[in-house]
Amino acid sequence: MGETATYTDKMSVRHILIIISGIMITFGCSALVFSTWSAFQAYVPDLLGVPTTQWALYITVLYLAEAFSAPFIGNLLAKTDIRIVLSASALLVGVGFILISLIKSMWIFYVAGLMMGLGEVGLLWLAVPTLCNKWFNQKSGTIIGACMAFTGIGGAIWLQVFNALIASGMDVWTIYMIWGIAALVTSLPFTLLCIRSTPEEAGCLPYGKPQTASGKPAGMDASKAMKSVAFYAVFLLAGIINLLTIVAQQFPKYTKSLDDGTGTFIAVGVTMATVMMASQAICKLALGVCADKNSKLSFFAACACGILGVLLVWFGTGSAMILYAGSAVYGFFFASCVVLVPILVRQLFGQREYPQIYSRVSMFVNIVGAVGAPFWAFFGDMSYSILFTVAIVLMVVVLLLGIFCFGKMKGLQADWTE
Known part of the structure; x- marks a missing residue:
């Protein structure tokens, strides 16, 4: 049979x-x-x-x-x-x-x-x-x-x-x-x-071979997952990533502060925003494809692109093309909030009670989103050098939190049940 x-x-x-x-x-x-x-x-x-x-x-x-x-x-x-x-x-x-x-x-x-x-x-x-x-x-x-x-x-x-x-x-x-x-x-x-x-x-079946022989979703109880250190690490990681996506809203204002009276840099800032929107759309798909093959490498690449993008925007004021390149590269990091974070949560805690776990992570993501604009505006009013420095420091924090989460992944997966 x-x-x-x-x-x-x-x-x-x-x-x-x-x-x-x-x-x-x-x-x-x-x-x-x-x-x-x-x-x-x-x-x-x-x-x-x-x-x-x-x-x-x-x-x-x-x-x-x-x-x-x-x-x-x-x-x-x-x-x-x-x-x-x-x-x-x-x-x-x-x-x-x-x-x-x-x-x-x-x-x-x-x-x-x-x-x-x-x-x-x-x-x-x-x-x-x-x-x-x-x-x-x-x-x-x-x-x-x-x-x-x-x-x-x-x-x-x-x-x-x-x-x-x-x-x-x-x-x-x-x-x-x-x-x-x-x-x-x-x-x-x-x-x-x-x-x-x-x-x-x-009347269908799930697409693709499941992780368990029975085909039933495996994972941790939400109550147990939310008591783990890894949950709070990914909780912070997701919120900080969302905060860092909002720094891109400061790019047009930053270029306006560089304007020499000709209006050239104002136009550059508007174009940077357009480039960012197109880039993050393309990068979301690219990041999803890459994460299916190797989520850890995708995460590290996203962090590297985020740091590189900020550096290009910060120090590339001598060329509009460098500023556009910075916006485009930053789009790869921008995409990580809605693509990499849900994948990371799934790989850490499984599918069994995924909606309950990921919704808690989303809660902090949106709290940060509510305060993100005034947060970056505050640093921008002080100095854009300070703003970009804070952004890079936070990206390093994200990188360290990610390394911690990936290090805990095998141990957490050993506790999954169907």
Whole structure:
């Protein structure tokens, strides 16, 4: 009597739909929320008659909502039909944009920020890694990288749409309505119709040979994992990486401080931001592919690129091409936050209670995200030499934490159970 199959070597249409769904929710909801808000910053505060800092506070509300809801959403994803959770998340994002369009008041931005934060913690941080861990035993890094790349690709496309709509004379409130409809259209058909919590619910098997003979997910209990030193190491590592991705927001302001009155460096700063967005999109896919083959080497390469990128931006002011190269190289490190961190958490603690464990890591990532902009602005106001020095020191800390985590990996894996 033959053994019951526990996996498949061929991707079915259902597997491909999971990948497409991951791409669409990052291309739509996530890119619209995180990659375009700065474009509205040039118009909305003046229309509302409020300082830019007061308006931008809604992004802090968004990050804090993500941070403190992450454990709750992680538990929901582990215990509830993922279609319900992600569809509700998409509704929160889309309706948030629509409310802004209709009410046109400062207070609604804070309400929308809360709604979008509650929605994005599932859509951006937890959905893709959770689905990949359940549907794909192999190539999960490549798939996570491909999906996450579309936050950058989507950002580049939506920014062009925004610029075209503004140039046509459309007001920002109408654009917010379009953003809300776009968020719903690019997500709900996929979260409702294409996604299932597990392959078995769709009559499929996970893709690729599993780590265990039984095919059941192996790993540590979340309660045990969160008592380990390695958990706090990866907890800090993930938060610091996210903090370091935010330093890139200072590049345009840094080049503006170098301007000689001709406006050349201001234009360079804008181009650097574009290069960074394109680079991190490409690097997310590349990093995912590399991590599937050797996650340790990928991690070290990302850290090296981060340090090199900062050095090129810091000391490459004599050439615009060196500044562009610095932004491009830094994109490889930028990609590590949403690609390498979930892979590292999976390799340390396994798949069995992955959503509960990774959601706790995501909590700290988003707390850091809430304070990242003022943190780097503080050092930038002091001196950009100080800012870049702090960035390099923090990258060394990330490198040391990573070395510690990889050193603990075999010992932790020995404690995995099915």
